[in-house]
Amino acid sequence: MSRASEPSAAFAFGDWQGLTASFVRAARESPFVAAQLERSGLSAEQAVANPPAWSRLRPTRKHDLIADQDGAPPYGSRRCVPAPEISLVVESSGSTGKGREVHYLSRDDLGRSSRAWARYLEEMGIGAEDVVALTFPIGMAGGGVRHWYAYVETGAKVLRVGGLSSERKLDAIRYYGATTLVATPAYVDRLAVICAESGCPPGELGIRRLVVATQSLSAEWIEETERLWGAKLFEWYGTSAGIAAFCCRLGMAADGRRGTLHWNPAVAAQEVVDPRSGDPVADGQRGELLGTPLINEAEPLFRVSTGDEVRFVAPRSCPCGSNWPGIESGTVRRLDAMFKVKGINVWPAQVEATLLEDREVLDYRVRIYQDGGKRERVRLEVLARPGHGDELAERVSRTLQGETGISFEVVANHDRERWSQATAGEAAKASRWVDERIGT
Ligand SMILES: [Zn+2]
Numbered sequence: 001m002s003r004a005s006e007p008s009a010a011f012a013f014g015d016w017q018g019l020t021a022s023f024v025r026a027a028r029e030s031p032f033v034a035a036q037l038e039r040s041g042l043s044a045e046q047a048v049a050n051p052p053a054w055s056r057l058r059p060t061r062k063h064d065l066i067a068d069q070d071g072a073p074p075y076g077s078r079r080c081v082p083a084p085e086i087s088l089v090v091e092s093s094g095s096t097g098k099g100r101e102v103h104y105l106s107r108d109d110l111g112r113s114s115r116a117w118a119r120y121l122e123e124m125g126i127g128a129e130d131v132v133a134l135t136f137p138i139g140m141a142g143g144g145v146r147h148w149y150a151y152v153e154t155g156a157k158v159l160r161v162g163g164l165s166s167e168r169k170l171d172a173i174r175y176y177g178a179t180t181l182v183a184t185p186a187y188v189d190r191l192a193v194i195c196a197e198s199g200c201p202p203g204e205l206g207i208r209r210l211v212v213a214t215q216s217l218s219a220e221w222i223e224e225t226e227r228l229w230g231a232k233l234f235e236w237y238g239t240s241a242g243i244a245a246f247c248c249r250l251g252m253a254a255d256g257r258r259g260t261l262h263w264n265p266a267v268a269a270q271e272v273v274d275p276r277s278g279d280p281v282a283d284g285q286r287g288e289l290l291g292t293p294l295i296n297e298a299e300p301l302f303r304v305s306t307g308d309e310v311r312f313v314a315p316r317s318c319p320c321g322s323n324w325p326g327i328e329s330g331t332v333r334r335l336d337a338m339f340k341v342k343g344i345n346v347w348p349a350q351v352e353a354t355l356l357e358d359r360e361v362l363d364y365r366v367r368i369y370q371d372g373g374k375r376e377r378v379r380l381e382v383l384a385r386p387g388h389g390d391e392l393a394e395r396v397s398r399t400l401q402g403e404t405g406i407s408f409e410v411v412a413n414h415d416r417e418r419w420s421q422a423t424a425g426e427a428a429k430a431s432r433w434v435d436e437r438i439g440t
Pocket of ligand 1: 248249250260262318319320321322
């Protein structure tokens with residue numbers, strides 16, 4: 001069968017009927033969705049006429065969500081259940097300078113979503129016999145708490161080690177015989193170092209499965225980490241709006257090729273589109289991921305723009321043989337510049353805005369790296385006006401910590417000549433932000 005004859009494959013509408021019914025209902029009940037239609041110049045019936053018409057529906061963007069919340073706090077005009085029926089509220093992680101998104105689930109939504117995520121985890125082989133060390137904090141962000149519900153739904157035991165020191169995390173992993181470690185890639189590295197320093201190679205911990213959050217990762221890092229831990233790497237993708245994808249049983253890499261993060265088309269309609277034309281991309285091509293959760297009654301959202309650039313994997317293209325569509329593992333990239341440091345989202349635009357408000361700062365550059373102990377660090381060099389030094393560095397560090405939740409090592413520099421040499425010519429075009437961490 002030629003790809004041209006199945007355009008809907010790129011849209012991945014497994015449950016087109018379910019999507020159209022929930023969209024038509026939401027268009028009636030949610031002023032937010034009605035406004036989305038108005039922006040698009042479409043009626044609800046026109047938008048769901050067929051997949052090409054659907055692709056004319058303007059995506060839901062972050063600023064739309066924030067403006068909606070600001071207009072009707074805290075849940076916005078998009079709330080479609082009475083407030084007492086809301087059971088879980090999450091916020092987008094970090095601080096963006098553009099505000100935090102608020103998302104929420106009814107009790108029924110939470111049940112459906114936890115079962116859907118549990119099914120993904122079961123595809124990765126997780127079940128009642130597993131003990132899971134969850135290193136993400138159970139905070140206001142969705143990642144930690146939604147994983148907690150999902151792993152519990154599989155019957156696995158979840159060690160909520162996010163609040164413990166690294167040493168105590170390792171003690172808990174050993175004591176309870178954890179089989180699965182859920183962490184950021186950099187934190188997997190960090191734990192390996194601490195473990196080795198305590199005289200125990202990570203491979204002897206008994207962890208069989210490493211589940212890491214989305215980040216661009218090199219094939220070498222994947223191979224080396226699996227060897228070091230004697231464990232298989234799996235990846236998941238998730239946003240605070242509830243758009244999710246998980247590795248299948250093949251993991252992040254198998255037989256020398258990258259794995260696939262799949263989604264179940266019965267619970268989500270995800271599209272990968274060319275960011276310029278808005279057209280769906282073909283199998284193997286890159287584009288922006290747009291997501292539509294199909295199981296949310298409290299906050300129905302359609303075509304949510306993720307700002308993530310991904311490679312589309314059509315149904316049945318993954319060697320696992322699944323007819324669930326997906327995206328390539330290990331190669332998700334941000335379309336707008338954003339960095340994740342210690343699991344927190346940092347937007348350069350926000351840091352820049354903060355720095356340039358300080359009259360003593362003339363220029364800056366940032367380096368994100370891992371130190372000898374594999375800790376993630378952010379070094380910020382500022383070019384300061386003459387006569388301003390330590391005090392400026394302290395002030396900038398304190399302000400940025402408050403704004404972003406990340407601690408910056410700030411170094412003030414006064415030598416304008418050397419500074420301009422270092423950033424002249426080709427380097428002047430280079431980004432002020434350099435990410436030297438693994439795999440990036
Ligand atoms: Zn697969």
